[in-house]
Amino acid sequence: MKNVSYQNIRLSLINSLLMLGLFFNTSCMAANSDFVSQEEDRINQINSVIMCPVCPGESIDQSQNEIASNMRSIVTDLVRQGKTEKEIKDYFVGRYGPVILLEPSTDGISIFVWIVPPIALSFAMIAVALAVFVMRKRQKHTSLNMSHDVAGEIISDEEKEKYFAVINRISNE
């Protein structure tokens, strides 16, 4: 028992060293968030959820297209005017339609996008539970969960000794 705790102390030591490296990084990163103003953060945040209309699949934040950069400056202006995120999104939806938003809204048919994942998750959990239940039951029913009992019933003690000797010899080679 003494040995075990000694081992754990050493392990914890090594681990805490490793983790220390992580903290170092994380504290750096925590500081990082102060580098840019909150306003800029918000602008970037909004840019990343608005799609560039001519470069499908890319946000205006990603795209190097001219239209995207124009739209970025519109966003910047609107934010400086004190518009909220919702107002800005509505502004673009008004001009380009809902397709311009990278994140689907929660009304109309788009609601399905959001409700299917949790439904799928619950189905998956039920499926796992069911599978575990069935597999447990099978093991009990076939009475093989203690396969050494079966062995005892089929293999005589004499044979058992003989077999075990062979197995031990081979597995220790």
Add this chain to the structure above:
Amino acid sequence: MLVMSVIAISLTLAVLVAYPIIRKIASKSPFPEDESSLRADLERRWESALEGLRHAELEMSVGNVSESDYLWLKQVHMAEAALVLKTLEISDKEKGFLIKRIPSGSGYEEEELS
């Protein structure tokens, strides 16, 4: 030039696919070991039992499993390996019955063995 090379390639291909059939190379050689034979199946079960044993030893030696779990695992795998050996030993007609009772590895139904 093009025509010649096309003819050459086509001929090579024809010879390539016709040769094994005409010379019957494959059927002249002895039958390869059958991956679905009883022996091959026992081989897989033996491997899984022995791997299980080895694994249990490893877990025990590094201190991952408790004494009681280790003994249980060892007993189970020993029994499986012993059943494989027993199956090898006994006569054919009993095999179907026995092999069904080795819980790991692949399985045969009785009718497949008759």
Add this chain to the structure above:
Amino acid sequence: MVELGQIALILSFMMATYSTVVGFAGGMLNGRDLAASARWGFYSICPLLILATASLIYAFVTNDFSVKYVAENSNIAMPKVYAWVAFYSGNAGSLLYIAVAFSLMAGIAIRVLNSKLPYTSPYALGVMSMVLLFFLAVILFLANPLERHQIALEDGQGMNPLLIHFGMFIHPPFQMLGLISVALPFSIAIGALLAGRGGRDEWVDQGRLWGMVSWLLLTTGLLLGAWWAYTILGWGGYWAWDPVENSALMPWLAMTAFVHSIMVQKRRGMFRMWNMVLIIVAFAMAQMGMFINRGGPVPSVHSFAESTMGWIFLAVMAITLFISLVIFTFRFDTLKSRSGLDSIISRESAFLAQNVLFLLIAFITLWGTIFPIFSEAVDDTTMTIGQPFFNKVNGPLMLLLVFLMGIGPVLPWRKAGWGSINRMLRLPLIVFFLVFLLSLISGIREYWVLLAFAICSVSLTTVFQELIRGSRSRHSRGESWGIAFFSLIGANRPRYGGYVVHLSIIMLAIGITASSFYDVQKDVVMKPGDSEVLGKYTFKYLEVSEKAYPDRVEETAKFEVWMGDKNIGYMHPYRAFYPEFQIAATRGAIHSTILEDFYLVPSEFKEDGQAVFRVLINPLVSWMWAAGPVLILGTLISLSPKNRTQRKRLRLPNVSVDQNPLGISE
């Protein structure tokens, strides 16, 4: 030369037809000569396709614009080295690449299968030839890269400039190879089902081997793609949940589940049906990936190989899925597991949970990817589903996977009593709370990040716990630490190779978490001579130089950068404009350290000398790229074959009925 390639294509099509028919016939009639003939026929396809590919590359290198495909994807102005790889930049050529690569891999696989599974391999061969036959048919009848124009053109249209990057040499080949290689374990599994020869685990070893090969290729392709996007697309990110990225991720998820659950079948004879389902699903998703990449209905940045034939891929996917499921249903009763679960808390059930979780993520990804088609059909609303949705939904699920990755591998097979659980999970749990608390103290307030780091450290702890305990136990038996460590890994390669792979996944997870929550981004307008500060970096815009090439104009900015007081040298981000395409490609300049990347990319150079730059600080990104080699190393370790003594130990003692049983000497 082109004509010769054309004829090679036709011949290879004929050979594929031959080996499909004769392969299946050989299997069904148990005709070993037929099977051998089919096999030799199949081997001959690879050289034929190499000939066809060589003639296409020759046409590219010699600028033979009378070939339609060459004219569409190359021009004289293009840098010469790219002529060698331009052949897979378009639709027809990429299909040819897939065909030639698959014929090579499948040839090797068939050779191995023929010796390991001699009675199953004719069927597997039949399935593989069928896959190849499909590609060759599409190439010959719908998208022939060797087709000639009526009139020879002076110059071609050129390759998409976004592809002119070093990444072009590595990312597309690996990605396509990865997608098509899923067909290998699939063929082996379906071959085993078709052969239906009583036992059910014959295919497991080979399925695992080729499944892992395919997994490795897929992973490499994905990582290289991320790296390419990061260095070239110039927005400072590496993954955007773009439809094509998603379609490459889905088969990867399914294959990851497969390479894990196949181990359960090997060890326990369980999950037989499940493995079949998984590999069928994985192949369907790989086909889906090719469908979406080839002008699928969803808008994407990857539309390089766009064409109308995406729908053929979809139809073939549906047919493949249908036939596979029919075969599966017919063999349903032979796929019952031999044994059940000994305990709810065991390795087996961890694997089960992990498998389901992987498939769930794949399903949600699929759902998000195809939902726009769905909504357009049902409601006539067009919409886009991008990054925010996937991050919100898949992010937490992936975190859960990392958690399972931490505790699953240390749960013992079959049964874990509380004593064992205590021994294995006590330390990781302590570390979990410790890291959580310390992160909180060190000022992290994003609760997802707190959770992510705590979970990553659980996985990290279990991996190190395993490695340290293992080497310790060998060390206590007299081996030196170094030898103990390496011989521990050497003696249990699948296990410790797996740990190494897990280590790389943790590195990825940490990199992804840090860079998506703590990246800093700023757009700055500067003119030469200006200086700006971002965080501890000070950067001075010195000058811009313009240089004209035959195909493009490059504007290169020169920066001098300081980190704190330390000068870290000059950085040269540039922007290349391709007038023929009206496309600008930007190349960021990255100063990478172990902690963070300082990333500079030009957005726009204005007439008046001002320029807009985007400046980013991306923490821990270099960890992600470092994870790649670690991952490959781990996979290779766990794939490397057992050495002879290990194999010998696992051989059944050679006794036959009624002779001296068991060969006991006394």
